[in-house]
Amino acid sequence: MQVKLLPDEAAETALRETLRLCNIAANHASRRAFDTGVMGKTSLQRLVYGELKQMGLSAQPTIHAVRKAAGAYATLKANLKAGKYGPEGSKRRIKAESTPVRFRKDAAQPFDDRCLSWQLDARTVSSWTVHGRLGRIGFQCSPEQMKLLTEYRRGESDLVFRGGNWYLYATCDIPEPDIREPEEGFLGVDLGIANIAVTSDGTVHAGKHLNRVRHRNRRLRQRLQKKGTKSAKRLLRKLSGREARFAADTNHFISKQLVTEAERTCRGIALEDLGGIRERVRLRKPQRVTLHSWSFAQLGAYIVYKAARAGVPVVFVDPGYTSQGCNACGHISKKNRPDQATFACMSCGFAEHADINAARNIATRGAAGWAVSHAADDAAWPVPARYGPELQARPPSGPRS
Template sequence: MAIRRSATKRHGLPTIVQLRLTPTPAQAESLAAAVLLCNEAATVVSRLAWQHRGFAVVELHRLAYYEVRGQVAGLGAQAAVRAIARVAGAYANRRSSKKRAHIIRPQGAVPYDARLMSFHRDARTVSLWTPTGRVTVPYAGRPEDLKAVDVLPVGEADLICRRGVWLLHLTLTLPRPAVREPVGGFVGVDQGVANLAVACDGVVLPGPALPGPVGGNGHVRTLRERRHRQRRRLQKKGTSAARRVLRRLSGREHRMMADLNHQMSKYVVREAERSGRGVALEDLQGIRGRVRAHRFQRRTLHGWAFAQQIAFTRYKAARAGVAFVLVDPAYTSQACPECGHISTANRPARGRFVCERCGLAGHADHIAARNIAARGAAGWAAIN
């Protein structure tokens, strides 16, 4: 049975805060020039990496550093270093599936590190590198985020211009709490498409356990289908007014799903913390390549945000000191948690489970969550 523990750095936990910048018109022009220049440099590095098949950071640095500085006028030394590291990271996970060089969007987010920015916390300003010199820009944010910037170590940041608003997504390092022993076992969570998440306690998420306007998974699917029909209708129309509406609607579904995943992961981690348990999820990496879906179900499968839910649950568990493991998903919905009998005949219907041997019956997703909880407890005992 494959068990993977949460992979985070030992010295601290990264967290991201959003700061809103208020540059003057002249400063905004300098920041826009920096974004265009750094993205152009990253595109040049990406083409060189693809041409020479050199994707490691050190190899790519030797290959592209002087070349990109010669081709892109006004590019600073550290900006070139960050462009190389950015391209290496872009190819790290998707190199085998790419058929052409990775092209960076001209208005994409630009990474800044400690050599490209510096904070003046008393004045609530940040100094940022631009091709025409550094600019000192005031920043604002939520009170808790500003307090975190004042007291926590600052890492890298992403400079973003979103619809004319300049934002700085800043990485901070939180102190790492000790992971508590899960004396009460594990909260197993089964992730799916029909039911986004079902806990081993029988709670279906999102649902009555979570406050807010979304009352259940059927409502989520209805919203996503409506958004899809609306986008398709507007794209088919193709007028300037339709494109304007598409721009306004862009990202709305993504934000809705991110909010739902935040709510679900928060509920699971709080429940585990309250009951002295850990959290166990299925390791679903690569499932889109393993599953053969009907053509009418492919959009639903590829729009499944399971990786985001795993990531949110992992970092929330690490913040709370809750044990977190990923378990092998094989046969979790076909195995009986009482007698251990595994058979496809145990699933007479999609949402129904009836054990052939002992007669245990229940909802298939709930049975899978119970199996995940048991595998999490067994895996934690093995690796500790």
């Protein structure tokens, strides 16, 4: 849960210096871990605890700085194993393996309840800083956020400085409702580039505006990269953050509408399992940038967690031939798609918008997949692992058919 802090000038100075010192300490722990090969949380804490304390940190921030460094190396190891830095011997992989992890001077810092306390009635927080305990720092949030903070806040909160503003990311442990049975079937959702999401009901979330913004930003990035000055690099960083926020906001908006519609009509949501699509799909060079810049996984993850909070079942289906198969008769042929937007079955003559036909095929497969997965008592909720191990591992709840 993100809330915006409202510090005065003195409090802002203290928070900035606190964040800077915590990240200096985390960088020191990271270098020591890299030099010694000691990267476990407990063993690294034994190694550098005294050194970080001498920098001016108290006990709990010291422990959190160590854990942040250890966690970064655990993430790096997992990414190397998954091949996200390229194959063995590649320049990017060699650079990642041969240099210690570094943290920005304003990177986020976690605080537990010993360092940070909330006064929800007064809408203030008090926090440890390098200048001592700082109290009565105001924050603002919506009434819905305040309700969630009051009822479900647990554990750590992250102090974040972004875009010139201060935020706290509070962890809320919200119990999920039982996943209900899809009494009216499934809402099929076809994800794409020309149209971001199209439902089996015929609702189209067009991608024209999003793609126009991305094309404009890509042209600007090319000009700035060619220029290569310090000011150009600053603008590139700013542009990157702005585009990511724009894409996330768009995906939040679409996913909320899809889940609300499924909940209102007592249906589940059926999605294509698009894992590895970037490796499978062959496109011309001008189209590759559009494909690789579109966040398939993010939209899917947003749908999954919003659906889980609403008790809406989600299933992932095989995407093979959903665009070429006829929803009326089942005939599959490339000739059924004369162009990107048109579907005309060569067998029965059925005609429809191509993405709506694909979404209906997905809905049909979703209903069949749900029935199969719930036929046995030990069936698992079919969520791909990339959408979150906690969701992927969770067994289905609620009554079984």
